[in-house]
Amino acid sequence: MAKYTPMIQQYLSIKAEVPDAFLFFRLGDFYEMFFEDAERAAKELEITLTSREGGEERIPMCGVPFHSAEVYIARLIEKGHKVAICEQVEDPATAKGVVKREVVRVVTPGTVMEEKMLTERENNFLAAFIRRQDYWALAAADLSTGEFYVTESSGGSDTVIDELAAFQPKEVLVREGEEHPSPHGLRQRLGTLVTSVPGGDILGRERLSQALSDQFPGHEKVWSSPYILEAAGLLLIYLRQTQKRFLTHLNRIERYDARQYMVLDPAARQTLELTASLKDGKRKGSLLWLLDRTATAMGSRLLKKWMDKPLLDPAEIGKRQDAVAALLENPILLEEVRDRLKEVYDLERLSARIAYGSANGRDLQALRRSLEALPSLQSLLTDADHSLARLAKEMDLCNDVKELVERSVAEDPPVSVKEGNLMKEGFDEELDSLRRIQREGRQWIARLQQQEREATGIKSLKVGFNKVFGYYIEVTKANLRHLPEGRYQRKQTLTNAERFVTAELKEKERAILQAEERSMELEYQLFTRVREMIAVEIPRIQRLADQVARLDVLHAFAVISERHHYIRPSVGEQPGLFIEGGRHPVVEAAMDEGGFVANDTAIGRDHGQILLITGPNMAGKSTYMRQVALITLLAQIGCFVPASRAEIGIVDRIFTRIGAADDLVGGRSTFMVEMDETRLALTQATPRSLILLDEVGRGTSTYDGMALAQAIVEYLHERVGAQTLFSTHYHELTRLAEEYPGVVNLHARCVEKDGEVAFLHRMEAGGADKSYGIHVAQLAGMPIGVIQRARVILESLEARSQTAAAQQLDLFQYTAPPEAGGLTPEEEEVLCRLKEWDLLNRTPMESVQLLHELKRTLQSKATTGGE
Numbered sequence: 001m002a003k004y005t006p007m008i009q010q011y012l013s014i015k016a017e018v019p020d021a022f023l024f025f026r027l028g029d030f031y032e033m034f035f036e037d038a039e040r041a042a043k044e045l046e047i048t049l050t051s052r053e054g055g056e057e058r059i060p061m062c063g064v065p066f067h068s069a070e071v072y073i074a075r076l077i078e079k080g081h082k083v084a085i086c087e088q089v090e091d092p093a094t095a096k097g098v099v100k101r102e103v104v105r106v107v108t109p110g111t112v113m114e115e116k117m118l119t120e121r122e123n124n125f126l127a128a129f130i131r132r133q134d135y136w137a138l139a140a141a142d143l144s145t146g147e148f149y150v151t152e153s154s155g156g157s158d159t160v161i162d163e164l165a166a167f168q169p170k171e172v173l174v175r176e177g178e179e180h181p182s183p184h185g186l187r188q189r190l191g192t193l194v195t196s197v198p199g200g201d202i203l204g205r206e207r208l209s210q211a212l213s214d215q216f217p218g219h220e221k222v223w224s225s226p227y228i229l230e231a232a233g234l235l236l237i238y239l240r241q242t243q244k245r246f247l248t249h250l251n252r253i254e255r256y257d258a259r260q261y262m263v264l265d266p267a268a269r270q271t272l273e274l275t276a277s278l279k280d281g282k283r284k285g286s287l288l289w290l291l292d293r294t295a296t297a298m299g300s301r302l303l304k305k306w307m308d309k310p311l312l313d314p315a316e317i318g319k320r321q322d323a324v325a326a327l328l329e330n331p332i333l334l335e336e337v338r339d340r341l342k343e344v345y346d347l348e349r350l351s352a353r354i355a356y357g358s359a360n361g362r363d364l365q366a367l368r369r370s371l372e373a374l375p376s377l378q379s380l381l382t383d384a385d386h387s388l389a390r391l392a393k394e395m396d397l398c399n400d401v402k403e404l405v406e407r408s409v410a411e412d413p414p415v416s417v418k419e420g421n422l423m424k425e426g427f428d429e430e431l432d433s434l435r436r437i438q439r440e441g442r443q444w445i446a447r448l449q450q451q452e453r454e455a456t457g458i459k460s461l462k463v464g465f466n467k468v469f470g471y472y473i474e475v476t477k478a479n480l481r482h483l484p485e486g487r488y489q490r491k492q493t494l495t496n497a498e499r500f501v502t503a504e505l506k507e508k509e510r511a512i513l514q515a516e517e518r519s520m521e522l523e524y525q526l527f528t529r530v531r532e533m534i535a536v537e538i539p540r541i542q543r544l545a546d547q548v549a550r551l552d553v554l555h556a557f558a559v560i561s562e563r564h565h566y567i568r569p570s571v572g573e574q575p576g577l578f579i580e581g582g583r584h585p586v587v588e589a590a591m592d593e594g595g596f597v598a599n600d601t602a603i604g605r606d607h608g609q610i611l612l613i614t615g616p617n618m619a620g621k622s623t624y625m626r627q628v629a630l631i632t633l634l635a636q637i638g639c640f641v642p643a644s645r646a647e648i649g650i651v652d653r654i655f656t657r658i659g660a661a662d663d664l665v666g667g668r669s670t671f672m673v674e675m676d677e678t679r680l681a682l683t684q685a686t687p688r689s690l691i692l693l694d695e696v697g698r699g700t701s702t703y704d705g706m707a708l709a710q711a712i713v714e715y716l717h718e719r720v721g722a723q724t725l726f727s728t729h730y731h732e733l734t735r736l737a738e739e740y741p742g743v744v745n746l747h748a749r750c751v752e753k754d755g756e757v758a759f760l761h762r763m764e765a766g767g768a769d770k771s772y773g774i775h776v777a778q779l780a781g782m783p784i785g786v787i788q789r790a791r792v793i794l795e796s797l798e799a800r801s802q803t804a805a806a807q808q809l810d811l812f813q814y815t816a817p818p819e820a821g822g823l824t825p826e827e828e829e830v831l832c833r834l835k836e837w838d839l840l841n842r843t844p845m846e847s848v849q850l851l852h853e854l855k856r857t858l859q860s861k862a863t864t865g866g867e
Contacts, residue, residue, distance in 0.1 A: 004055040006098045008034065014086055014103060020195075021082035021106055024069065031085075032063040044079060045072055073107055074117045080193045082108045106242035109193050110171025111143050113356055118144055120346070121292070121300035127164055128173035128197075128235035130227060136160050137227035139235040140167045145301070145348040146249040146355070146542060148216075148235075150228045151258045158680060161189055162265045163258055166308040168275075173197050173238055189266055197234060208233025211240070216253045228255065249355030249538050261309035262636055263653040267677050271656040271692075272629055273586065274307055287630060290586050291639070293559040295341035298348045298545055299552025306553060310636035312650050314571045319387065320554060320638025321568055326385030327558035328640075334562065336380055337555050343373035347545035355535045361413025361422050361527065364405045364534070367541075371402035374548070381551075388551075395547055401537050408530045420520040422527050431526065434519040441512035445471060448505065456482050463505075471509045472499040557639040564589065566640035569631075570647045575688055576604025577632060577651075577723060581644030584627035585634065588642060597761040601628050603723045604649060608744035610717055613727040614734060614768035615748030620761040621727045622658055624748070625692045628725060629654050632690060651690045651723075655681035658694040675845075678712060682844070687721040694727045706730045707851050711844040717742050734767030830854045 004012065011034055015023045022041055024031035033041050038060040042049035051058040064072040073083045085107065090100045110126030118124055127140040137152035138160070149167075153159060164172065164186070171193045172186055186194050205226070212223055212233055223229040232253070239247060269275065277285030288307060294300045311317050327334050345366040353359040354367070374397050381392035408427045414420075425432060449463040458479045465471050469492055475483060476497045488500035501509075534541075560566065564585070581598040588596040597620070603611055613621050631641045635648040657677040674696060681691045696709050709730050716724050717740045737743045747768040751758045837850060 004059075005053070008054045008059065010098050010101060014101065018082075018084040018103060018106060021084040021108075022076060023084045023086055023103075024064075024073070025086045026066070026088050026101065027063070029066050030063040031066060031069050032061060034059050034061050036060075038062045041076075044081070045075060047072075070114055070116065074114070077107060077109055077112060077117060080109060082106060103244070105244055108171055108195070108242060110169060110195075111239065111242050112170075113144055113352070113358060115349070115353075118349070120297045122304070123147070123167070123301050125167040125169040126171050126173070126235065126239070127167055127169035128231050128238070129160055129164070130175060130230045130234070131160065132227065135227060137225065137231040138163055139228070139231040140169060141235055141239065141250065143239065143243070143247070143250070144352050145298075146252065146352050146538075148232075148250055148253045150222060150232050150253065150255050152225055152227045152231075153258050158265070158684070161186075162263050164190060165266045165269060166261075166264070168192075168308075171195060173234055175234070195238075197238060205229060208237070211236050212253075215247070215250060219253050222253050222255045245357075247355070248535055249352045249542075251539055252542065260312055262312060262633070262651060264308070264310075265655070265680065267680075268629075268654050268656045271658045272626060272633070272654070274633075275304065285586065285590075287586055287633075290589050291556060291560055293556040294552045295338055295555070296344050296548065296552050297346040298549040299341070299556065301348075302549040303553045303556060306637045307633070310633055311638070312636070312652060314573060314650065317571050317636060317638050320557075321571075321640070322385070322387040323391070323551075323554040324557045324561060324638065324640060325568060326388050327555060328562055330384065331562075333380060333384055334555070334558055337377065337551070338559070340373055340377040340380065341548070341552055341555065344370045344548055347541055347548065351538045351541045351545065354531055355538050357531070359531060360415060360417050361409050362415065364409045364531070365411070365413065367534070368402050368405040368409075371398055374544070377548075377551075391547060391551060396540050396544055398537065398540055398544060401534055401541065404530060404533060409527070417527055418520065418524050420516070420523055422523045428522070428526055431519055431522050434515045434522065437515040438512055438519065441508050441515070444508055445505075445512075448473075456484070458482050469499070470501075470513070471505055472501055473505065474499050554638075561640035564642060566634075566642050567644065567646065569635040569641045569643070571635050571650065572647070573650055574605070575649040575723065576607070576647065577628060577649065577690070578602050578604075578607070578645075578647040579628065579631055579643050580646070582627055582631055582646070583642040584623050585630055585642045587623055587627075598644070599624055599627075599761075599763045601763075603628075603725075603744075609721065609742035610713060610724040610726055610740075611744055611746050612713070612733060612737060612767070613725060613746045613748070613763070614729070614731055616750060616759070616768070619748030619750055619759045620763075621748050622694055623761075624763055625658065625694060625725045625727060629656070629690060629692055650688065652686055652688040653684070653690070655685055655689060655691045655722075657681065657696060658692055678844075681722075682712065682715060682720060685720050685722040689720075689722040691716070691720075691722050691724040691726075693724065695729060696726075704848060704851075706732060708844055708848055709733060710736065711847045713743065714740070715844060731767060737767075826857055826860075830857055 011023070011025055014025070015035075015037070022033060022037050025033065032038075034054070038049060041047070042062045045062075045064070047062050047064065049060060049062050052061045053059075073085075076083055083106070084103045085105050086101050087104045088099045089102050089104075092099050108126075110124065112118055112124055123142045124144050125140045125142050127138065129136055129138045134156070135152070135154050136159070137150070139148070139150045141148040151163065153163070169190070169192055172190070173195050174186070174197070176196045176198055186192060208229055209220075209223070212229070213220060215236055216222070223232050236250075239250070264272075264274070270278065273286045275286050275288045276283060277289075279285060283289045288304060291307070292300055292303055294303055327337065347367070347370055350359065350363055350367050350370075353363055374395065378392045378395050378397065381388045383389070384392075408424060410422055410424055413422050423431060425435070445463055449461065452463070452473060453459055453461050456475075456479075458475060460476055460479065462474050463471065464474055472491055473488065474494075474497050480498060483500075487502060489502070490498060491501050492499040579601040582601055583596050583598050601611075603609065613624070615621055627642075631643060631646060632648055632651050633654070634641045635646065636651065641648075655677075657674060678693065678696055681689075681693070685691055693712070696705075696712055709728055710733055713726060713733065713736055716722060716726075734745050737745045745765065745767040746763050747766055749760045749762045749764045750768075751760060833850070833854065837847070
């Protein structure tokens, strides 16, 4: 084994503590990396890889400047890496041997605190979960805002994924050996960094309980469950180990019941374009983009949390609706509230930085200006509707905090907290005295130049200051003969001049520099003391931030409702969706006013359970299905909805299977993804769920697909009972409306004239007569030769189909052709197995497998007969 220098040995011992992180090892004005870290960092950061003597051999090395390290750290974090920051913890001037160094913090994607590394209007959640057979617990925290949530429930891996998806964590902690879901599965489905944490001592119950009690005193009931104790403790200890400090702003822990909120799995969030568009994955074009008319960053984050967890309690929904209605009834109030909200900074993240110890003078002034804006906002709300007045009455405006900042911190403080000019005059007597010494000294020096010119007769004499040499008197060499003997001491020689000092100047310089040094040191101490005093009041500021964010979201709901003419929906417990003049909120906003074609929806109670929707592509079926889901979601987050009237029965979950998407990384074809999402709906939906299924079965052969589609509709009708919108090109399925009372046919109306088709985007009762696929291809610009040939082939196929129709085997009403002389044994066997098949108690996949076996039996007989 190679022998390394003491410093490299120190590096290796510290690196062993953080093997999964890049170690930024402080050497003077640089953070250096060595060995494999250096080689990897040089590639990731595109910086030069060098080497240095490490003992018996040269070792790879690269580094980044200390003053710009945050930029490089941000780039590594963005790529999903971790960075351990190792600092010198003793003065090199007094150190014996190698300067002592320690890791002072580990930065990971889930523990970012730096403002430039955070997305202003998004949370940065770190999550942890544990799973015991069919039971699981989850904890999620945002270090940058101080939020901490815990929950537990039963269910398979899918339920854990669904709950994690609501937080969209940047990093997920799992126990080593945790089997379901696997780290690979989490990375694949959530696109997040997965960190495996060792078991053993870190999960000792006494240690976890004590850590939680220290962090959240008085909240012991929250982790009374052993599962929540383990998940929350795992998360908290990881935060302490990476941040190396006690996190005072992390003082609120909230336990919630996941069953109190609508469930939205990753597929539903993606398909409904809740936070990102399907087109490019950007925020623009999503529902969040449309709704986010918030004035503050904390309001924007709360809006997303409400969208991630729609309510199931009509009473709570009604409270939000009352506030929105009150704002809409008073247009002047609507405008004035927004003007006041614009003056409020991000109180959540300001609080976090204050408690974390990273806030500077400008952060404290931002806090003061925010608190100054709130009394007028409170006054506006006090005179408003009772729901808003109640919110105003609950506000603690933290006037004492505002006054403390007002009398202590300079109006326009510098970014640095260690370079002076940070505190106000009159706040501290000693600081005022030191500043007076500096002022008087500088005034004396300013007078000195004129006095020396008069005394020597040298008009070009000047008094200056240099950071290296201090204050000096500069005289050109031509005028040196005019200087009196013995009074001036030479300090520095230049090409054309000499610099001197006098005993008086040296004394005054010493007084000024000592005062400057002491005042900067004192200012930092005073600022730190003020920051710590404010940190004690962080829980009050956080409660105020919650109230302002809530008002901000409700105000945004009112703004969007007023702008796009939304109405207040009726929300109740009884299942059923009844919408008149419903519109897709995002599509409508992108069109000219009045350009969107509204449609009605009636599903549930006496109006049927399954809407079987037929019609051509481009006719608006998918838009119609999505708008029903979005109107439901908007209603359950407390917003008004794009419709002329709406009655919404609480929906506990929305399932979607819309659009073609494969999963190449996971090895799943488009059809497999389709079957997996459909399986999820069939196995987890309840009668209170809403299911959107679009073109199920199209990824396989026509007969297989049709059989699957019919079996799924029947299963939904007989076994699940969920409210379902089922779009299909299999027009043959429209006959199910005659066989099942809960199935209702709808079609997207089109008008054909002179070979041209016009899509009216209107949903009407009844089934469509054909698909108009060739017309859509023509609209897409397909070559005319292809269109003409397709029409010829279509006519031929339709004629052939009509001729063969009487000869085809009807799977459910088979009659032997007269010339056959009766049924063969094989055919009798097929019919017997069909009659005995319990369709309603078999899964769709089992039914398809049976159909496949029967088909092979008949084909085998036909082939044998031909021989």
